[in-house]
Amino acid sequence: MSVSAAAVATPAPAASVPHTAMVLAAGLGLRMRPLTLTRPKPLVEVGGAPLLDHALDRLAESGVERAVVNTHHLGAMIESHLADRSSPAITLSPEADLLETGGGVRHALPHLGTDPIFVVNADILWLDGPIPALKRLAATWDPAVMDVLLLLMPTVAAVGYDGPGDYHMEADGRLRYRAEGELAPFVFAGVHIVKPELYHAITENRFSNLRLWQQAEEAGRLYGMRHDGVWFHVGTPEAVEEVNTLLGHPILHDAKLSQPRKAEP
Template identity: 45%
Template sequence: MQPDALMLFAAGFGTRMGALTADRPKPLIDVAGRPLIDHALGLAGGAGIARIVVNTHYLAEQVAAHLAGRAGVTLSHEAERILDTGGGLRHALPLLGADTVFTLNSDAVWTGPNPLDRLAAAWDPERMDGLMLLVPAARARGHRGAGDFTMDDAGRLTRGGTGVYTGAQILKTGNLGPVDASVFSLNRVWDRMLAEGRLFGLLHMGGWCDVGHPAGIAEAEAMLMEARDD
């Protein structure tokens, strides 16, 4: 069965954005005339995803006001502290109502095939507990640092290499249960999948830009302009 629920991560402080996030959350920063979170929601809508849960913490009231009245969108507020990706996803599970979900970061911009459609088409729950969308480091615009994973001929992942994780994935949520912490990264879940040979990857064939820092805004806008000119 294909997943039909999406966790959209939007709770962070956006500290790498400096003054731009002093009075607004990073998901509401404009890129090419649209808030970042609307770029992500456009992908979800294009893929026909029925349930979307957005986690919030920093300046949560602004995100809530922006999303008010959006069909199919529910907020998972992390009131006392940010729970990180793993803790935030587990906190949102009652709202997601699914044992297999998409996740997507709200601070990236994409061109080319819809990443959520690509993941859904390649998802094989018999072999996989997780499926990540990657881009080669040479095509990871706005990204600073090395890659994250290497993919073998079957698509199975190992740590290290030139494949940059884009923030888009499909994940079986049952793997969150054994983690004995309320605040934790999905890296802890991925490590278990890696050890069992059940974390796989897929290459995104279009453009991807990390908009986690101010320079990423111009890079993303240039990438979108290039895609329109093609």
């Protein structure tokens, strides 16, 4: 039986935060044009800093020590932007050809180790609730029953999102992708934990993470956790303008947004 948007997966005991993250920053940003004609989408500024910096700062604040960032469109700009960053430590994974989300992670496997990792879309923005979302996700992660754990946002509360949603969530957190033409109460929020070993079973170079999620769902090992803060769908120039306006609202203005970190002396 599916549950309401108030449900979350039950936290597992004593889980540690993954030390490594994969940050997906290689997309073309076609819907963000003309902003992405001169810069990659992750370097578009929202809330006073590039989207990529917001994601990396969240990872550093949650204890992630190393982030692997894939690049393609205007990748040299991302490389230059990250050159002085020290927390988390950055490893670049350039892609001559776009490999999609799953292929990008698979290509970077030599840098990711064997322990579970965060995978974060570099073009998203969120505000945390009382406990940082990444720490909540790590506390919920249970490798005994999970292969993939997605951060989810209630569809009706996702700022700037007008799609049909992605998933239904059971009482124990297990997920079911919506049927064609169906509305779903949760939308994927661009952050998840996954076991890198899952990528070794796929031989193609180019594929979407959705393929792994479908396999995990069929095995009963795809789980979700509801985000209890604010999540922004930033996909177009109009959305960037709208979110920047919203972040100027007194309530959201006082919420914590990470700022770019400088290299330590």
